[in-house]
Structure formats: structure tokens, C-alpha cells
Amino acid sequence: MSTASTALQLTPLSQWHSQHGARMVDFAGWSMPLQYQSVIQEHHQTRQSVGLFDVSHMGRFFFYGDDVGQWIDGLMTRRIAGVDSGKIRYSLVTNQNGMILDDVLVYHLTSDGPFEPSSADGKDFYMVVVNASNREKLADWFQSAIPAGSDIRLVDRTTETAMIAVQGPQANTIVGGISSINPDALPYYGGKVAKVADHWAIVSRTGYTGEDGCELIVDAQVAKELWEKLMGPAEAVGGGASGLAARDTLRLEAGMPLYGHELSEQINAASTGLGFAINHKGRNFCGDAAIKKMCEQQTEPVRVGLELAGRRPAREGCPVLVDGQKIGALTSGTLSPTLGKTIAMAYLRQEFAAVGTPVEVDIRGKFQAAKVVKLPFYQRPKKE
Amino acid sequence: MESEVKPEELLFAESHEWIHVNDVDGEKIGTIGISAHAVEALSDVVYMELPEVGARVAREESFGEVESVKATSDLFSPVDGEVVEVNTGLPDNLEVLNSDPYGAGWIIKVKLTDDQGLAKLLDHGAYESQCS
Numbered sequence: 001m002s003t004a005s006t007a008l009q010l011t012p013l014s015q016w017h018s019q020h021g022a023r024m025v026d027f028a029g030w031s032m033p034l035q036y037q038s039v040i041q042e043h044h045q046t047r048q049s050v051g052l053f054d055v056s057h058m059g060r061f062f063f064y065g066d067d068v069g070q071w072i073d074g075l076m077t078r079r080i081a082g083v084d085s086g087k088i089r090y091s092l093v094t095n096q097n098g099m100i101l102d103d104v105l106v107y108h109l110t111s112d113g114p115f116e117p118s119s120a121d122g123k124d125f126y127m128v129v130v131n132a133s134n135r136e137k138l139a140d141w142f143q144s145a146i147p148a149g150s151d152i153r154l155v156d157r158t159t160e161t162a163m164i165a166v167q168g169p170q171a172n173t174i175v176g177g178i179s180s181i182n183p184d185a186l187p188y189y190g191g192k193v194a195k196v197a198d199h200w201a202i203v204s205r206t207g208y209t210g211e212d213g214c215e216l217i218v219d220a221q222v223a224k225e226l227w228e229k230l231m232g233p234a235e236a237v238g239g240g241a242s243g244l245a246a247r248d249t250l251r252l253e254a255g256m257p258l259y260g261h262e263l264s265e266q267i268n269a270a271s272t273g274l275g276f277a278i279n280h281k282g283r284n285f286c287g288d289a290a291i292k293k294m295c296e297q298q299t300e301p302v303r304v305g306l307e308l309a310g311r312r313p314a315r316e317g318c319p320v321l322v323d324g325q326k327i328g329a330l331t332s333g334t335l336s337p338t339l340g341k342t343i344a345m346a347y348l349r350q351e352f353a354a355v356g357t358p359v360e361v362d363i364r365g366k367f368q369a370a371k372v373v374k375l376p377f378y379q380r381p382k383k384e
Numbered sequence: 385m386e387s388e389v390k391p392e393e394l395l396f397a398e399s400h401e402w403i404h405v406n407d408v409d410g411e412k413i414g415t416i417g418i419s420a421h422a423v424e425a426l427s428d429v430v431y432m433e434l435p436e437v438g439a440r441v442a443r444e445e446s447f448g449e450v451e452s453v454k455a456t457s458d459l460f461s462p463v464d465g466e467v468v469e470v471n472t473g474l475p476d477n478l479e480v481l482n483s484d485p486y487g488a489g490w491i492i493k494v495k496l497t498d499d500q501g502l503a504k505l506l507d508h509g510a511y512e513s514q515c516s
Contacts, residue, residue: 313453
């Protein structure tokens with residue numbers, strides 16, 4: 001079993017995780033909690049009550065300047081220009097060939113505290129949350145795209161802040177209990193600078209589990225205090241800390257892609273099935289022509305969900321076959337704790353991607369029957 | 385009956401399998417399972433892929449797989465031999481790996497064709513110190 005090595009980056013909560021029995025793993029150069037006890041239990045507590053996740057390894061870039069919205073719009077598959085303050089957009093970042101550099105959240109916020117130290121309160125700013133594994137690449141990508149003479153500044157505040165995801169049906173009540181706002185009052189994919197336990201925080205109604213809930217970005221120094229203030233009420237309702245392993249099974253059930261698996265520089269944005277995040281209407285962005293062309297050609301494999309017979313999990317890389325002929329491969333797979341079924345995501349040739357198509361998955365030499373199903377595998381019950 | 389075997393009576397491979405060898409009608413029959421430490425490290429075992437009776441197993445080679453939510457791990461045979469019995473109920477009753485890893489959680493029984501490998505295995509004390 002691996003333990004945290006000195007070379008790994010620590011989050012402000014790493015010590016708390018170790019002290020609470022977490023199995024720490026190297027995740028993109030960070031020492032992160034894979035699980036505290038049981039992955040399945042940490043999964044269920046998030047679906048049924050609330051899970052607290054340390055996601056401080058995610059990169060947090062703050063952008064300042066007068067034309068950030070217009071400028072960054074040209075680097076995003078999703079429209080950012082003209083999006084009101086208080087809104088957050090999921091977007092892909094693609095290169096000139098439409099290949100995926102990262103998937104990100106772009107926040108447009110209005111400063112109301114220390115998250116914009118260099119200008120007066122009431123000024124707009126943007127924040128982009130990127131994957132830990134892509135942080136350096138994306139910092140270079142954004143930096144090199146800033147036009148000469150522009151007043152746009154990128155400040156990487158990953159290490160001076162922490163990020164805590166509070167996810168599950170009880171999440172917003174628990175955060176609301178110690179905050180100046182209840183996240184329920186925010187629209188879905190809305191965010192605000194607010195106070196949590198009297199500390200400034202960016203509170204957003206976002207997440208990566210398929211549950212309702214929120215994410216908090218706070219000063220690194222107050223992360224442990226906030227985490228512990230949330231942990232008490234969470235445990236009182238049957239929730240608690242959940243590790244990265246549960247985060248992975250939760251996002252997979254919710255049909256959400258994971259960079260390095262469903263998304264990579266080898267995959268064109270047109271293949272992902274993330275049409276909602278690609279907007280060509282009346283705008284241009286880096287990679288747009290290549291993505292458009294790929295959409296029209298319809299020759300690239302597409303991302304699908306698979307449900308397998310039996311309880312044997314199939315993993316990334318397993319070939320998918322029809323009549324003995326390879327038509328694609330798995331990018332993620334697990335036994336779904338919520339559904340009790342074996343599920344996977346795969347990229348398949350388009351003619352085999354229709355829902356209901358029977359296929360076979362080659363699990364290390366044994367062939368398991370499977371069929372294409374609609375994504376997501378799991379959708380949370382609608383609120384009353 | 386199997387539950388009465390104590391860990392101290394078992395031999396362990398570095399890869400976390402255990403074996404208990406009995407003489408049955410002049411044949412050496414080894415009962416093989418995985419250690420409590422392995423079960424804990426795997427956590428959330430969801431599936432096992434087991435061999436058929438009659439299959440040949442070889443020392444330090446895979447005879448099956450154990451799947452947790454997160455990962456697939458091979459099961460390695462501590463000895464050379466032939467599978468004479470498989471705990472076919474185990475994949476549907478995986479919690480006994482946690483509750484009784486050295487008894488009801490046994491995985492296969494093997495007729496040893498060569499018992500030389502046994503000398504390379506660890507006793508319980510040596511295995512425990514490897515894991516600590």
C-alpha cells in the first residue's frame with residue numbers, strides 16, 4: 001500500500017485524512033484520500049445523505065481584467081461572453097484540431113471579498129477550475145493566449161485555497177446551516193462569493209456526483225476548520241467523508257466523463273456526446289472548424305454507456321465486439337453500487353452506438369454480453 | 385470444520401494467499417484462500433473469477449481474479465497442482481471473505497503435484513511482519 005511521499009503535494013486537509021484512516025494515493029502528483037473505509041459505503045452515504053470530498057487538487061485559476069469574458073470565450077467550446085455574473089458553465093478546452101485539452105468549469109463572479117484583492121469590491125472576475133493533471137498545461141495554454149498589451153492577468157490560486165465538495169440530498173442544508181446563504185437559493189450551476197462560518201468563500205451549486213449539493217472554495221488556512229464544522233452535522237445525518245474512489249463510482253453512474261479516460265488529446269470534442277457544451281452559434285472558438293467538420297463527417301467513434309450481464313466489472317481498455325469484430329473499447333467500468341449492475345462507458349463506432357445495440361465485452365479473454373444504454377445510468381429523484 | 389483452522393497453522397505467500405495442507409488418503413491436499421490483510425486491503429470485493437475443477441495451477445501463477453470496486457487483482461497459487469474442489473458458493477457470498485477468511489472463505493482445494501514450494505512460504509509470524 002502506498003503512503004504519502006514527500007514529493008507529493010499536500011492539500012490543507014491531507015493531515016486530517018491520514019489521521020482519519022484514509023488510504024492515501026498519488027493522484028496527479030497530489031496525496032489524496034482514495035477511501036477512508038468502504039468505497040461502497042462512502043458512495044451510498046453520498047447518494048442517501050451527504051458526502052464531503054476534498055477536491056483541493058483541482059486547479060483554480062483566477063482571471064482579472066476588463067475583457068476576460070470576451071477573451072476566454074475564444075478558448076471555450078461553450079459560450080462565456082455575455083454570461084451573467086453568478087453563473088457557471090461547464091466547457092471543454094480544445095486545441096486548433098478540436099482535440100480536448102481539458103474539461104473545466106468557468107465561473108463568472110462579482111467580488112465581494114478577498115478573492116479580488118487588487119481592485120475595489122463589486123468588480124467582476126472569472127475563475128476556471130481545471131483538472132489537477134492538466135493544471136500546468138492549461139496555465140501555459142491560457143497564458144500564451146493572452147494578447148500582448150492586454151490587461152488580463154491569470155493568477156493560479158490552487159495552493160493558497162482549498163476546495164471542498166459537499167454532495168448529496170442533505171448537502172445544501174448542512175452548508176446553509178453555517179453560511180450566509182443556503183446553496184438551495186442558488187440556481188443549478190450558479191455561484192456566489194459568500195461567507196461560510198464567517199470566512200469568505202466561493203459557494204457554487206455544482207458537483208461531480210450526480211447529486212444536488214455544492215462546492216466551496218476557501219482560503220487554505222480555514223479549510224480544516226470548515227471541514228470539521230461540516231463533518232459534525234454530516235455525521236449526524238448519516239454522512240461523512242468520501243474519497244476519490246467513491247467520487248469515481250458516483251460520477252460514472254451519473255454518466256460524467258473523466259479526463260484521461262473519456263476525454264483526452266486523442267479525442268475530438270465532437271465524439272464526446274457533450275453537445276450541450278459545444279456552441280457554434282454566432283461565435284468562434286479555438287478548434288471550432290475542426291469540431292464542426294468532425295460532427296458533419298460522423299466517422300469518429302462516439303461515447304456510449306454499456307450495461308453488462310453478470311457482476312464482473314469490466315475495466316478501461318477492454319475491447320467491445322460485435323460478431324467477433326472489434327468496434328470500440330471501454331474507457332471506464334465498475335460495478336454500480338446504486339444499481340447493483342455492471343456498468344461502463346466506451347467509445348464505439350457510430351453504427352453500433354444506438355441504445356439497445358447488443359455487444360460483447362472482452363474481459364481478459366472471456367466474453368461478457370452487454371448492451372448500449374442511455375446515459376446517465378443514474379439520475380437523482382426530482383425534488384418535491 | 386474448516387473454521388477451526390487457526391492462522392498460526394497456515395502458510396502464507398508474499399502475494400497474500402494462504403495454504404493449509406492435509407494428507408487425504410495419501411494425497412497432499414492444499415486448501416487455498418487469501419489473508420485477512422489482503423481482504424482488508426482490497427476492500428469492497430464485488431466479484432471473483434475462479435477456476436474449474438481439474439484445472440492445473442502453478443506456483444506463483446494466477447489461478448483466478450478478485451475484483452474490488454476499484455481494481456482487478458490476480459490470485460496466485462502458492463503451489464503446483466490440480467484443482468480438486470472450488471468454493472463455488474463464494475462469489476455469491478463474498479462477505480465471508482471478511483468474516484471468516486481462513487475458514488468458510490477458502491477459495492480452492494488443490495492436489496499438490498510437488499510440495500517443494502511449501503518451504504518458500506512464510507509462517508504466520510513472518511507474514512504478519514511483512515504486512516506491518
